[in-house]
Amino acid sequence: MIFLEFEKPIEDLYAQIEELRQMEQKTGMTMADKIERLEHKIKDTREELYSKLTTWQRIQVSRHPERPYTQFYSNYLCNDFVELYGDRTFRDDKAIIGGFGDLNGQTVMFIGHQKGHNTKMRQYRNFGMPYPEGYRKALRLMKLAEKFNKPIVTLIDTPGAYPGEDAEQRGQGEAIARNLIEMVSLKVPVLCIVIGEGASGGALGIGIGDKLLMLENTWFSVISPESCASILWRSWDFKEKAAVALQPTPQELLKYGIIDEIVKEPIGGAHLQPEEMAKTLKKTIIKHLAELTKIDPQTRIENRIKKYSAIGQFETVNV
Amino acid sequence: MQEPRKPWWKRLRKGVDTSTEEKLETPDGIWHKCNGCKKALLVTQLRDNLHTCPHCNYHEKIDAEDYFDILFDDKKCEEHFTELRSKDILHFVDTKSYEKRINDAIENTDLKEAMRVMVGAIGGNTTVVAAMDFRFIGGSLGSVMGEKISRAIDLAIERKAPFLIISKSGGARMQESAFSLMQMAKTSAKLHQLAEAKVPYISLLTNPTTGGVSASFAMLGDLNIAEPGALIGFAGPRVIEETTKRKLPEGFQTAEFQLENGFLDFIVDRKELKEKLTKVLNLLKK
Numbered sequence: 001m002i003f004l005e006f007e008k009p010i011e012d013l014y015a016q017i018e019e020l021r022q023m024e025q026k027t028g029m030t031m032a033d034k035i036e037r038l039e040h041k042i043k044d045t046r047e048e049l050y051s052k053l054t055t056w057q058r059i060q061v062s063r064h065p066e067r068p069y070t071q072f073y074s075n076y077l078c079n080d081f082v083e084l085y086g087d088r089t090f091r092d093d094k095a096i097i098g099g100f101g102d103l104n105g106q107t108v109m110f111i112g113h114q115k116g117h118n119t120k121m122r123q124y125r126n127f128g129m130p131y132p133e134g135y136r137k138a139l140r141l142m143k144l145a146e147k148f149n150k151p152i153v154t155l156i157d158t159p160g161a162y163p164g165e166d167a168e169q170r171g172q173g174e175a176i177a178r179n180l181i182e183m184v185s186l187k188v189p190v191l192c193i194v195i196g197e198g199a200s201g202g203a204l205g206i207g208i209g210d211k212l213l214m215l216e217n218t219w220f221s222v223i224s225p226e227s228c229a230s231i232l233w234r235s236w237d238f239k240e241k242a243a244v245a246l247q248p249t250p251q252e253l254l255k256y257g258i259i260d261e262i263v264k265e266p267i268g269g270a271h272l273q274p275e276e277m278a279k280t281l282k283k284t285i286i287k288h289l290a291e292l293t294k295i296d297p298q299t300r301i302e303n304r305i306k307k308y309s310a311i312g313q314f315e316t317v318n319v
Numbered sequence: 320m321q322e323p324r325k326p327w328w329k330r331l332r333k334g335v336d337t338s339t340e341e342k343l344e345t346p347d348g349i350w351h352k353c354n355g356c357k358k359a360l361l362v363t364q365l366r367d368n369l370h371t372c373p374h375c376n377y378h379e380k381i382d383a384e385d386y387f388d389i390l391f392d393d394k395k396c397e398e399h400f401t402e403l404r405s406k407d408i409l410h411f412v413d414t415k416s417y418e419k420r421i422n423d424a425i426e427n428t429d430l431k432e433a434m435r436v437m438v439g440a441i442g443g444n445t446t447v448v449a450a451m452d453f454r455f456i457g458g459s460l461g462s463v464m465g466e467k468i469s470r471a472i473d474l475a476i477e478r479k480a481p482f483l484i485i486s487k488s489g490g491a492r493m494q495e496s497a498f499s500l501m502q503m504a505k506t507s508a509k510l511h512q513l514a515e516a517k518v519p520y521i522s523l524l525t526n527p528t529t530g531g532v533s534a535s536f537a538m539l540g541d542l543n544i545a546e547p548g549a550l551i552g553f554a555g556p557r558v559i560e561e562t563t564k565r566k567l568p569e570g571f572q573t574a575e576f577q578l579e580n581g582f583l584d585f586i587v588d589r590k591e592l593k594e595k596l597t598k599v600l601n602l603l604k605k
Contacts, residue, residue, distance in 0.1 A: 312463075314405060
């Protein structure tokens with residue numbers, strides 16, 4: 001188990017239990033009572049900590065190295081999930097994956113960012129930072145879903161689109177922009193869910209749809225707190241301050257009407273009980289897709305345009 | 320070995336004690352040092368040349384107003400949506416509060432926002448032109464710019480007039496966080512409507528066009544065109560160098576680079592901008 005900085009009290013309690021277990025083995029005395037008491041204490045402490053997470057703590061949870069990613073969800077949620085590869089033009093990007101699966105008797109196209117769980121896989125997945133071909137693959141799969149009238153679910157979890165030389169050369173900006181305008185007019189229901197990090201255009205590039213949901217311990221913003229700090233404060237040291245200023249948590253974004261719903265996570269974060277998380281997510285997806293499918297395609301597109309057109313905060317003065 | 324030379328005079332006070340105000344400098348407004356070739360130019364000469372260098376053709380940044388003057392017949396145009404003002408909804412404070420940043424920008428420029436929308440005729444073609452002004456918080460994309468583009472598109476559809484956006488921006492306005500990010504979605508949604516109405520949209524990318532602007536409407540023109548030498552890219556050069564730990568090659572992310580890689584329809588010299596746009600607008604109309 002990997003503990004986050006603020007989970008130190010929980011880590012200490014686990015260490016105490018471990019000590020008791022070793023003592024049990026050595027002495028043959030039963031410590032079951034004490035262990036049970038400590039386990040209760042862990043539960044209480046965890047509830048206490050997670051009931052009042054700060055913005056920065058929530059961001060840490062969203063980046064927990066054991067957090068479930070798109071591949072886990074698509075395999076767990078669907079029967080017969082079939083992954084599809086490639087943008088048909090340049091290559092297969094490993095930071096965005098997608099494919100069809102059977103979700104509760106309905107074929108659904110799942111598309112999402114993918115990170116790795118160990119150093120080797122993290123590199124393989126380019127830390128969840130797609131190249132332009134990732135966005136083009138995503139668009140190809142969306143068009144495929146549209147052709148066969150299958151709803152689309154996108155799972156967002158990226159620190160941003162990859163800012164590299166070759167990514168620029170192949171048109172990172174154009175690839176994201178193209179997805180934005182194409183996703184607006186997809187004839188099938190599109191449900192977007194932030195499952196981890198939602199940074200900037202890299203997140204938005206697969207994030208245009210009828211509904212935008214966020215898991216409880218995630219964030220969504222125009223820029224990562226680190227980059228924001230380095231630009232506005234000229235130092236990464238201000239990342240926590242930047243995080244607070246950006247107001248990127250689901251709780252804040254729901255208040256501002258940017259997102260539609262928060263999906264509750266198990267106490268201690270999605271990584272602690274991934275299967276519980278997946279079950280909740282499944283129920284949520286089924287509910288929303290059922291509602292969205294009832295609306296006729298043209299109205300759905302009009303609603304989408306209306307929704308995005310209404311976002312913005314400004315004043316009107318007399319001139 | 321040479322003897323150290325003996326000074327002819329002795330310094331009594333250390334350091335430079337001429338205050339900045341007393342410094343003798345060439346007065347502003349007569350000479351301009353070209354940002355490209357560093358040659359000194361007469362300001363009047365530069366102005367006559369539409370702020371492009373007669374030696375190296377470097378295109379200096381110009382204001383939205385300058386583009387309107389260049390483009391519209393008899394410099395005649397009518398401004399729209401001047402009533403919109405930015406709002407510090409998140410109470411965002413970095414080294415300065417966003418509210419102060421907005422007020423300072425209004426005070427230090429003759430602008431109210433980073434974008435101005437005008438309707439006028441370009442070579443006889445009534446056109447809706449939305450131009451950014453870099454002086455106003457780096458031409459950053461926030462709620463007001465998003466709304467101005469949105470309303471400009473409605474206007475273009477209503478009048479069946481071609482739509483031109485002149486981009487010059489560092490990207491999304493961080494101080495509006497998710498709201499500014501969503502302007503990328505908003506403008507794309509509106510551009511879809513414009514496309515459905517079969518109204519032409521031309522995107523002119525000028526120096527610089529980066530970040531969220533390049534990852535939304537600036538790259539979505541029916542025609543994407545750019546001024547020579549303009550910096551165009553999603554990630555800024557500094558960020559790329561920090562990520563890849565390598566120095567970028569000469570000419571990387573210039574308009575010429577983007578043309579070569581297939582993301583622009585053509586590059587147009589500012590001195591030929593009006594003529595070329597007129598030609599294109601006429602062709603689209605026939």
